[in-house]
Amino acid sequence: MNSQNKYLISIVGPTAIGKTSLSIKLANFFNTEILSADSRQFYKEMQIGTAAPTAEELAQAKHHFIHNKSIEDIYNVGTFEKEAIATLDTLFKAHDVVIMVGGSGLYVDAVTKGLDYFPEVDKSIRERLNLELLENGLETLQLQLKTLDIDAYNTIAIDNPKRVIRALEICIGSGKPYSSFLNKDKNNRNFKTITIGLTAERAIIYNRINKRVDIMIADGQLEEAKSLLDKQHLNALNTVGYKELFNYLKEEWTLDFAIEEMKKNSRRFAKRQLTWFKRNEDTVWFDYETESPEIISKVQSKMQ
Structure with a gap:
């Protein structure tokens, strides 16, 4: 493979900012496929509460790493890195451009930069x-x-x-x-990465998150959590949107309080996502309302 003309377009940003929608537009423009780097959307049992792409969205572009694992599986970022790089090697045989989208900073970095290696400790x-x-x-x-x-x-x-x-x-x-x-000896990648970030004023981000939680509840998030209650000990379920509803289902919280906690914890999560993604000085940031042709034009200029 000639690494000079193989590009991974990585779309990052806080939760509920519109990454999925943009990734599909870019995938369709470049006639390519999408790799998800959202560590919660791997699990097939967690569909509503992870805001995974809808059936309609999945039909608009070929996706990888969506609902491909079970919450019962032992899966970590090291395994994801190996599987994702193997998938990219295959995709780059047919495509010059592949799209990656996701808000899990560690999983994004694992693909674009390689994992950090730590000393053995007692x-x-x-x-x-x-x-x-x-x-x-x-x-x-x-x-x-x-x-x-x-x-x-x-x-x-x-x-x-x-x-x-x-x-x-x-x-x-x-x-x-x-x-x-962190950021010591990393694996070299045989593709170039162009990172696009979506953001907005904090008040807008928080408002979008609050609305998304309300939509999830309306779409049946409580019923989904109820079906997973007996599996709550699994690591995959120790996450925003599930642990709060488990507390309601165990009669420890009221439903209103659980929903407010979901919103609060999602907002805190978004704040941390931005802190993580802002560390990458190469990211090209756009306001979330920027039209896709402008973003595509910028991406194309980066490929020159």
Whole structure:
């Protein structure tokens, strides 16, 4: 493959900003296919609550990595990187351009840059941190991470216990900040990446998120959560839009409170997504209302 004329167009931005719609327009213009880098849309049991592309949207362009896994599967970013690169190798045989879309920063970076590699640390550190999580709660661990590695604290999914413990065990086990191991030796890619970011004023982003949550509830998100209640212990379901409704279904919260928490947690998630994506200085940002021909024109100029 000649890497000089193979391009991955990566579309990033906060949740509910319009990435799916733009990805389809670009895929149709370049007569190509779409690879999803949204770590929640892999799971076939989680359709409404992850705002996965609709059947109509899926019919408009060929998609990869949508509903291709079960929540029962053990799946992580390392496995995704291998599968995604293998898929791209195949797609680039038939296409000069492939579109990637998704709001999961770690999964996007795994494809475009390769994964970071961390030192081996003593397993007992993770066991101790897991015990601390059970006994003292997540906030204690978050504060530890804030002290040991403020950069990691500001960029990782701080509400995800697994991510917090991973960062902490590296800090403690290596004696160096978790963030110091990021962006070191990466795998070279045999394609070029053009990253397009969609954004808006914060008030607009938050309003779109609130509306999307209302639409999800109207579309049957509560029924979907109810069908998954007995699987709530699975890692895939420890996520915004499900854990809040599980609390309602367990009669710990009222439905109104659960929905408000879904909105609040989604807004916090969007804020973290923007923090992550803004670190990439090569991203070309557009207002979410920008017409697709203008974005396509910019992409084409980048390919010259």
